[in-house]
Amino acid sequence: MTHPSSNYRGRFAPSPTGPLHFGSLVAALASFLDARKNNGIWLVRIEDIDPLREAPGASSDILRTLESHHLFWDETVRYQSQQSSAYESLIEQLKQSGHTYYCPCSRKTLNKNNGSHSSECNPQHPDALKPMAIRFHTKERTYTWNDLLLGQQSFLANKQTDDFVIKRKEGFYSYQLAVVCDDIDQRITHIVRGSDLLDSTPAQLALYDALATSPPLFGHIPIIVNNRGQKLSKQNLAPSINTPRISQNLQHALAALNHPLPPLLSGASAEEIIAWAIQNWSLNRVPKSLSIQGGWHTTSEL
Structure with missing residues (x-):
């Protein structure tokens, strides 16, 4: 899938420390929708540079989960371990x-x-x-x-x-x-990611400055936290995405991004939900906060 009408190049870059959880799905969805809404390219990069934290099979599991939720990337997946x-x-x-x-x-x-x-x-x-x-x-x-x-x-x-x-x-x-x-090599122009990486931006800007290279635009969405205020992560025992309930996962992720699915699409397929989400996506509607509670989206019921 190519989008020649735009210079927008975005990416989602998960670390393979375990299967995708709900917080990661929200981040992937926001990045994907912003690229698609702007007729841009969306890439996936696996940040596997720390083998001590990597879980066996996590990379392929993450990619399968993205595909099952109709979050399709445009170019070959990059693995940082090969760079x-x-x-x-x-x-x-x-x-x-x-x-x-x-x-x-x-x-x-x-x-x-x-x-x-x-x-x-x-x-x-x-x-x-x-x-x-x-x-x-x-x-x-x-x-x-x-x-x-x-x-x-x-x-x-x-x-x-x-x-x-x-x-x-x-x-x-x-x-x-x-x-x-x-990001420089892949010509990334826009980075939509979780606010947990907000503090990394100055260090990255310092590197861009040292390399005399213009940085991409950054946008930090709220991270999903549990009812104790902890970021959803493998360390905090966040459960993996329940892949048999893909449409419900997307519906809950869109709700977290303040894009509630209209009742007419209740029970729609993942393809229909994604098509609606691309058409109706607006970064301005996403909550402008560092975190939102979403523990109710992570139970095994979903």
């Missing part, structure tokens, strides 16, 4: 421009020192036998962006204390580095 050479090239580019340094500090040490690094940081010739992370050297400045949902946002970055890891001591690439590298 190591691109990430290394980007790190080298950042090194050459003076934006990185080696850091042996643990998170515990940094917390104890209020974010200040040890004298062992940034050695000119790092010891190959001593595990060190690679950090991005953050400038002291205010990063601002006009969020598609939340409006004007700003974040004051502090030198050193807001420096973030781009490659971990274990050799794994960080989320911030990988997501920016892939």
Whole structure:
């Protein structure tokens, strides 16, 4: 499926830590509908750069769930685990421009020192036998962006204390580095995602700035939380999507996005629901809040 009348390129990028749950379905649906409403391209990218957290079979399960809910992507699915050479090239580019340094500090040490690094940081010739992370050297400045949902946002970055890891001591690439590298390579123009990633935006903007590349537009929808105010996640034992009840899943997800299905479509097929949702989608109707309670959508009854 191609949409040549628009330059819009969006994406949904789940981590394969388990099956898709209701909160992830809401995020995927919002991203998909915004792309389709704008006659754009919608991509799916599997963020499998942390094998220690990956659940066996989760990637294929996520893709099957998206397809069963008629959320069809336009280009080949990208797996971040296959992008190591691109990430290394980007790190080298950042090194050459003076934006990185080696850091042996643990998170515990940094917390104890209020974010200040040890004298062992940034050695000119790092010891190959001593595990060190690679950090991005953050400038002291205010990063601002006009969020598609939340409006004007700003974040004051502090030198050193807001420096973030781009490659971990274990050799794994960080989320911030990988997501920016892939978004640039895949020419992503619009990112509609959960508000749990709002705090990641300044770090990503810092990378775009260092790479002299224009960032995409960001829009952060409310995350779905349970009745204890916790984000739905595998860590909080959020149940997986009940795939035999696809139409009901879509109906509940649209309701969470403030796009209630008209009574006339009660019991409609997934194809009919998606067609209605594309036609009636408006990002302006989505709640402009960081979270909404949706625990009632996640029970096994649905």
